[in-house]
Amino acid sequence: MNVHFIAIGGAAMHNLALALHNKGYNITGSDDTIFDPSKSRLEAKGLLPETFGWFPEKITTDLDAVVLGMHAKADNPELLKAQELGLKIYSYPEFLYEQSKNKTRVVIGGSHGKTTITSMILHVMHYHDRDVDYMVGAQLEGFDVMVKLTEDNDFIVLEGDEYLSSPIDRRPKFHLYKPNIALLSGIAWDHINVFPTYENYVEQFKIFVDSIVLGGSINYNEEDEDLKQVVEASENQIRKIPYHTPEYTVEDGETLLETPEGPMPIEIFGAHNLNNLAGAKWICQHMGIDEDDFYEAISTFKGASKRLEKIAETSKSVAYKDFAHSPSKVEATTKAVKAQYSDRTLVACLELHTYSSLNAEFLKEYKGALDAADVAVVFYSPHAVEIKKLEEVTHEQIANAFERDDLIIYTNPEEFKAFLFSQNFDNKSLLLMSSGNYGGLDFDEVTKLF
Structure with missing residues (x-):
């Protein structure tokens, strides 16, 4: 496939470009400016645009798809050319869905904790040599890229961001993934430039819960009253499974998690991170990891990049x-x-x-x-x-x-x-x-x- 990225330099966009390149696709892209680490990572794979700027002549009928990044504007010259030629234009989340239609989609959403929970799940899978596709919003230890796409893997784990999909698609990203297995960590008003009222923001989470496929499941943090209300009020025919912060103690600057085998030292700390851990444990169990194996792996998790x-x-x-x-x-x-x-x-x-x-x-x-x-x-x-x-x-x-x-x-x-x-x-x-x-x-x- 020939795929062109408009605004290839973004954190999410360049990772998707690298994932598709690794999958054997022919990738081109443009941007008005690109900074490191995107710049050097694209350069290493021969994907860095020779010249910065927008070039409508790059958009031809040979392209199978155009992926449009949030950084581009609605009047972007390359976008206008793609529309004029009637090419298939995807937002970043739309294209991820297209790539994962035949997989079990695991989507981790919530105003806070989603990167950490996604990272925990991927850490556990990696520890036990379980190969899964994924998209995560931080660089993880032991992982080369933030997006991985294959033809063979059954599962894809997606961090479900509630921000907008593209300049011409004003739907939140996580509305487009149609999860089989979902998690919501909590609701705390954010992105007020897009969601001017708290009620408007909460509505996006209601839509997300209703987008879970029939017979799917959602795990939700029952300590968040607003979230609990949103999930329990949904009439979607799905399994609803609550989770809460597990028991733990802190001794001499070390956090000990209570497990069936007794207290276990862990690298992460803070009630919010222990709550994230409880959610991750449920998702890993849905994905075939039993409790003992989860605890063994999570004891070595040091945290997501830039998070504590x-x-x-x-x-x-x-x-x-x-x-x-x-x-x-x-x-x-x-x-x-x-x-x-x-x-x-x-x-x-x-x-x-x-x-x-x-x-x-x-x-x-x-x-x-x-x-x-x-x-x-x-x-x-x-x-x-x-x-x-x-x-x-x-x-x-x-x-x-x-x-x-x-x-x-x-x-x-x-x-x-x-x-x-x-x-x-x-x-x-x-x-x-x-x-x-x-x-x-x-x-x-x-x-x-x-």
Whole structure:
């Protein structure tokens, strides 16, 4: 097959391009700019466009399919040419569905935890040499690519994102996969630029539950009341199986999971991650892994990339960075680190970087999110607010939103860095939460403080 990617450089798009190339397809693509790691990974396989930009002449009737990335606009010259020629245009999730129509589709959704749960499942499968197709949103240890597609594998595990499919398909991605086996980890309002009200956001999860194939199953986190209501109210003829956080203890900075064989040390920690583990265990059992084999494999799972990633440690101190940015993730991650190292002072730093987090109206969702921290710091860049064409966010709005009198707020990257580098981290834990980099912070430099 000849497949052309419009906006091939995206994290998801370039991984799909690599997966299809590995499958023997003939792949071409375009983008206006491509950064590493996408750039070097595409280059290594001979898939990097020779010149950046959009070239309608690349779109010909020889193409069997065009895959359209979110980064492209609806008036993209290559897209317009493809429409003019009447070519088959797929969004990223549509094409994944097309590739997995004859497989058992396992879809992991939820506002938080889906990357971690998907990673846990794949780790367990890999540990026991069970070959499955997959698409996951983070680079995993032991896996070369984030998308794998074959003709032979029975199962495909898909991380089910609720964000939009493409510039010309405004449906959430996870509405297109039609799962046989599904999981939902929780509902916490996000992507307010697309789902302006909480009710509108919740509706997307109702549609997802109704999209599960007849006779399929859903596992759901019963500790989330809104999610529980959504699943239990669905009239879809599917099996509905709840899960909850398992019993565990923390001793000397080590988490011990209660199992039928007694307490078992595990690498991950935090109530939210133990809850994720319970969901992953169910899915692995649906996929033929028994409980003992699951526990054996999960004890070696160190976490998904950028999710509570330990970057430095001494006998008296530790530093983590985490992708957490939405209010529920920030609260869960902060509580997890404090509980794991309860006798240490926790310095938690949050960068407000996403569209939602920089929206003055949405900010109040962060109430209490940093309460578990002994020292709470918020950084945001007024430049990022400008770029996103949002109304200016003030110090006062942020202070009011978090409802902490002692909240430290920085808008200047150098001042934030000076604060960080002036700290003595003896008997302290540092948690850096952001989907950005605090205006240019070098995390390797941070590790030298420990």
